[in-house]
Structure formats: structure tokens, C-alpha cells
Amino acid sequence: MxxxxxxxxxxxxxxxxxxxxxxxxxxxxxxxxxxxxxxxxxxxxxxxxxxxxGFVNCHCHLELSCFKDKIPQHTGLPEFVRQIVSIRPTFSDQDKAVAIEKGYHEMFENGIMAVGDISNDTTSIVAKRKAKIQFVNFIEVFNFVKNDPQACLKISSSVYEQFQKELPFFQSTLVPHACYTVSFELWDLLIPHYESRTVSIHNQECPEEEEFCFSGTGAMKIFFDDQNIQPGIPNPTKMRTVPYYAHKMKGAKNNIFVHNVQTKESDIALINQTCKQSNNYFCLCINANRYIQNSIPPIDLFRKTQSKIVLGTDSLASNFSLSILDEIKTIRQHFPHIPVSEILSWATAEGAAALELSDTLGxxxxxxxxxxxxxxxxxxxxxxxx
Ligand SMILES: [Zn+2]
Structure with a gap:
């Protein structure tokens, strides 16, 4: 029938x-x-x-679902990350598994068909194995292990191999976390893993990130020093983030730049010029930006430059829900002039294209x-x- x-x-x-x-x-x-x-x-x-x-959620961290209502709003990103790091060990594996399962069902009920999901460990595998949602898993690489690029890649690779083995029907890829947490040595080891594929990176989420990249100072610097972390970026670079790292993204098939709150027109032009062989997508996570630092991304700038836009929920650590419709509602509140059909295309066809799922979805x-x-x-x- x-x-x-x-x-x-x-x-x-x-x-x-x-x-x-x-x-x-x-x-x-x-x-x-x-x-x-x-x-x-x-x-x-x-x-x-x-x-x-059905909707496509291009940026989530399902494994952070246990942080729902644990971190106060408007702390700014460095303090937000500090709280993630300090609260994370207090959750048991059981807590995490239950929250992941709940987050998954929330997305399913909210009409989400596919998710680009950041994974730093293997806790989400059990829920994903039986999922009716399609997951594209982005396994992040960081510079945090004693500044030894080989050792850093090895840690993430073992998570990646587990995903490959347990979830062979989903695409999984090793990706950089952000430009300030991956050294160029590590990046060069990483690039062959995402060349000609879809890669995701946290981009220009907060002003502290730009300051840290440019001058090596500010709240981000204090956070890294407090945690005794060598983030991997030269200090200072005397450059904005995008000019500093865009060339590392030029081999990817699709780039998904996530957050883009601090993005300027010159950054978009530079990405389009440097990564001209790639499809460059700008992923908006407006509710997370409001939650963490009470800011909103410059959506009209992306529209004016005819950039490809997709939507993400980020995680329950920085959002009240895992709902693409809730993202759409907030965008409409702040940008009432944008036609509904345009926003819906970001949530459906564009998202599916960004995750290379257009054959079946969108x-x-x-x-x-x-x-x-x-x-x-x-x-x-x-x-x-x-
Ligand atoms: Zn994120």
C-alpha cells in the first residue's frame, strides 16, 4: 500500500x-x-x-548527551571547555550509555534522518549499531598527548578502527578538532586520512580563539596553561585563524566548517580561493552559540556571499534539545527576512549533500x-x- x-x-x-x-x-x-x-x-x-x-543534523556530539543541564549558559568557550574537562570523569559508562540512547531517540522523534557526529571515544557505538538514523562519524584528532604527533594520531586511530570494525555500514573519518589544537606536524600525518572525503572542523567559534591564534594571549591561553596543555599552534601566529590553516583543508572533497561566529567576508573569500576544489559548507549551530556565549553567527554574510549553509545542533552540553526544528526557530527569530524554504533547504538537501548522503536523503x-x-x-x- x-x-x-x-x-x-x-x-x-x-x-x-x-x-x-x-x-x-x-x-x-x-x-x-x-x-x-x-x-x-x-x-x-x-x-x-x-x-x-526528514532533517539532516551536520554537527552533533552524541557522546556528550550526559552533560544536559550540567553547564551554565553564557560562560564563554574557554570556561565551557574547562567544565567539560572537569565534569567528564564524574559520569559512569552506564550514565553515558543511557544519555546517548535518550539523545538518539530525541533526534529520531524530531525527524532527523542523518547526523554528522563528532566522536572522541567509542561510547556511542552501541546505540549507533542498531540506529535507524544514518551516522557519519568524525573521529577527532588533538595535539594533547605530550606534543607527540605520532602518539596523538595513534590514540584517535584506535577509536577510528573500532568504528570501522563495529559500524562498517557508516562512513567514519579522522578529522582535526580545531586549528588551535592540531599542530602542523600532526596535521600533515592526518591529511591523508581525510583527503577526497568529507571533513569537519570547529571554526571561529569565539573571539578568544581568534585572539589566541593571533597573539597567543587571552582566556584560551590561560585555559591551556591551567590544564598544562600544549595545544599545538605556534604562539603567536600573527594571523587570523582562517589564513593560518585554510591550506590544510584544500584536499578534502567536502569541508564542513562548524560555528563560524567570528567569520568575516575575507575569511570566506580565502576559504573559497584556497579550497576551490572542495565543496565548502558553513554549519550553523545557533542555539549552541547562544548557550555558550550569547552570540549568533553572521548568517546574512553567508547568504550574501552565496555560501553553502547547513545546520547542526551541537551537543546537549550546549543545547536544550537535539532538534533541527529548534535551530530553525531560533534562526527565524533573529533573521525573520530569510524565506522559510531557504532555511528548510539547509536542513534537508544541503545537509545531505554535505554528508555525501544525497543519493538517499535530503x-x-x-x-x-x-x-x-x-x-x-x-x-x-x-x-x-x-
Ligand atoms: Zn562541536
């Missing part, structure tokens, strides 16, 4: 269609066609609201299995239909 739905509007991953159209899926949830009501035959279900392909195209969600007309709730 086919699934046939009609609603107030239908968003197909790229554009909005008005109410006389019907979207048809086969029994297995594969999209078949979008046709006028007169051609749809019987058994059409009529709903109120907007139908859309839009209503024959043969895809993109999922189906219903948003109410005010876009305050989401319900998963397929």
Missing part, C-alpha cells in the same frame, strides 16, 4: 509547492512522485501544515528514502510520518 500525503504546503528539499500537490511514497518509504491531486488516485491523507523530507526525488516530516503551519512542532 502506498503512502499518499497532501498538506497546506509541500517542501521538496529545494522549493515549496502549494496545496494541490500530493507526495507519494511506496510501502518501503521510497519516494515515488509529486503529482497534482487529480492524478493521485485514492487514499490521499490530507494534513494541515508543511510536509518536508529531497523528494524518485528512488530516495528521505523520510517525511510534518511541521505545523507556524513551524513550532515537528512530527515524523515516515
Amino acid at each position: 502506498k503512502h499518499k500525503f497532501k498538506a497546506t504546503q509541500i517542501f521538496d528539499g529545494h522549493q515549496m509547492h502549494e496545496s494541490d500537490m500530493v507526495c507519494i511514497f511506496n510501502e518501503q518509504g521510497q519516494f515515488e512522485s509529486l503529482v497534482p491531486l487529480a492524478m493521485a488516485g485514492d487514499d490521499v491523507k490530507t494534513l494541515s501544515g508543511i510536509l518536508s523530507p 529531497s523528494f526525488k524518485q528512488g530516495k528514502k528521505p523520510g517525511l516530516v510534518l511541521l505545523d503551519n507556524e513551524m513550532t512542532t515537528v512530527k515524523r510520518l515516515l
Whole structure:
């Protein structure tokens, strides 16, 4: 039996269609066609609201789900990271597993079909093994182990190998955490692992990061000194972050730059010039930016420069929910002039392309299995239909 739905509007991953159209899926949830009501035959279900392909969350840390409500808002990033580091050992493996499972179900219920998930350890593997969501796992590499690049890569590689072995049906990739936590020596060892693939990096999240890169001073420097950490960046570089590291990203197929709160037009131009062979995506995590430092990313700048935009929730350490609709709501509050269809394309087709999942997800195209969600007309709730 086919699934046939009609609603107030239908968003197909790229554009909005008005109410006389019907979207048809086969029994297995594969999209078949979008046709006028007169051609749809019987058994059409009529709903109120907007139908859309399921969402893609391009940036999450599912393994940090146990931090929900543990860290106060507006601390700024250095203090936020300090709290993560100090609270992390207080959680048992059981606490972490239960929270991960809960976070996974929250994303599923919120209509999320695929997640680009940062993983620093193997605690999320059990939940992912039986998941109905597709996970693209980004295993981060840091410089924190005695400034020995080989040893640092080895630690992350053992996590990566575990992911490869346990979750062979998902893409997993070793990626840099951020430009200030990966030395160039480590980076050169890492590049062959993500060349020609999709890579994710935390980019320009806070002003302290730019200050630390440029002059080697500020709250980030104090944090690293307190923790006795050698972050791996020369001190100072006398450069902004993007000019300092963009050339390390030029071999990737897709780059997902995450956060981009401090990004300037010159940074975008430099990324596009340096990484001109790559597809460069700017991932917005607006609720996390508000949570950590009460800031918002310059979304109109990305639109003005015709940059590719995708959405992420970040983790429950810095967000109240794992819901792409909640990200959309906040974007609409701050940027009411952006058309709904444009934001929905970031949440669906663009996200699927960034994670190399366009063959199956992101839009209503024959043969895809993109999922189906219903948003109410005010876009305050989401319900998963397929
Ligand atoms: Zn993150």
C-alpha cells in the first residue's frame, strides 16, 4: 500500500509547492512522485501544515548527551571547555550509555534522518549499531598527548578502527578538532586520512580563539596553561585563524566548517580561493552559540556571499534539545527576512549533500528514502510520518 500525503504546503528539499500537490511514497518509504491531486488516485491523507523530507543534523556530539543541564549558559568557550574537562570523569559508562540512547531517540522523534557526529571515544557505538538514523562519524584528532604527533594520531586511530570494525555500514573519518589544537606536524600525518572525503572542523567559534591564534594571549591561553596543555599552534601566529590553516583543508572533497561566529567576508573569500576544489559548507549551530556565549553567527554574510549553509545542533552540553526544528526557530527569530524554504533547504538537501548522503536523503526525488516530516503551519512542532 502506498503512502499518499497532501498538506497546506509541500517542501521538496529545494522549493515549496502549494496545496494541490500530493507526495507519494511506496510501502518501503521510497519516494515515488509529486503529482497534482487529480492524478493521485485514492487514499490521499490530507494534513494541515508543511510536509518536508526528514532533517539532516551536520554537527552533533552524541557522546556528550550526559552533560544536559550540567553547564551554565553564557560562560564563554574557554570556561565551557574547562567544565567539560572537569565534569567528564564524574559520569559512569552506564550514565553515558543511557544519555546517548535518550539523545538518539530525541533526534529520531524530531525527524532527523542523518547526523554528522563528532566522536572522541567509542561510547556511542552501541546505540549507533542498531540506529535507524544514518551516522557519519568524525573521529577527532588533538595535539594533547605530550606534543607527540605520532602518539596523538595513534590514540584517535584506535577509536577510528573500532568504528570501522563495529559500524562498517557508516562512513567514519579522522578529522582535526580545531586549528588551535592540531599542530602542523600532526596535521600533515592526518591529511591523508581525510583527503577526497568529507571533513569537519570547529571554526571561529569565539573571539578568544581568534585572539589566541593571533597573539597567543587571552582566556584560551590561560585555559591551556591551567590544564598544562600544549595545544599545538605556534604562539603567536600573527594571523587570523582562517589564513593560518585554510591550506590544510584544500584536499578534502567536502569541508564542513562548524560555528563560524567570528567569520568575516575575507575569511570566506580565502576559504573559497584556497579550497576551490572542495565543496565548502558553513554549519550553523545557533542555539549552541547562544548557550555558550550569547552570540549568533553572521548568517546574512553567508547568504550574501552565496555560501553553502547547513545546520547542526551541537551537543546537549550546549543545547536544550537535539532538534533541527529548534535551530530553525531560533534562526527565524533573529533573521525573520530569510524565506522559510531557504532555511528548510539547509536542513534537508544541503545537509545531505554535505554528508555525501544525497543519493538517499535530503529531497523528494524518485528512488530516495528521505523520510517525511510534518511541521505545523507556524513551524513550532515537528512530527515524523515516515
Ligand atoms: Zn562541536
